[in-house]
Amino acid sequence: MTNEEKKEYKTKLLEECKKYDHIDYDDDEDIVEIMLEATFEEMSELIPDFDPYNLTFRQRLLVFSFVKELYDNREKYQKDARSVTNAVSSMLLKEIYGGGRA
Numbered sequence: 001m002t003n004e005e006k007k008e009y010k011t012k013l014l015e016e017c018k019k020y021d022h023i024d025y026d027d028d029e030d031i032v033e034i035m036l037e038a039t040f041e042e043m044s045e046l047i048p049d050f051d052p053y054n055l056t057f058r059q060r061l062l063v064f065s066f067v068k069e070l071y072d073n074r075e076k077y078q079k080d081a082r083s084v085t086n087a088v089s090s091m092l093l094k095e096i097y098g099g100g101r102a
Contacts, residue, residue: 014029017032021064021072047095065088069088
């Protein structure tokens with residue numbers, strides 16, 4: 001994938017993320033972009049063979065869910081970054097331990 005294709009991919013993913021997270025304005029786009037990149041970093045450390053440019057459907061939902069969780073609870077995570085919803089935690093654990101892989 002070329003750098004231009006990667007940039008287009010991330011731009012599209014950012015727009016999908018904002019749509020999923022019901023962020024209808026561009027005021028916080030830079031913050032959402034940072035949250036998206038932080039999510040990629042976190043998932044790269046936790047999920048074997050994680051590739052942000054080749055997301056599975058579950059990984060895509062995890063990315064959107066993590067960003068939504070971070071965005072909606074910005075103040076809460078400043079105090080305790082380990083708090084994540086059960087659904088997101090469950091999906092992440094499945095990805096970490098290879099759930100659903102053939």
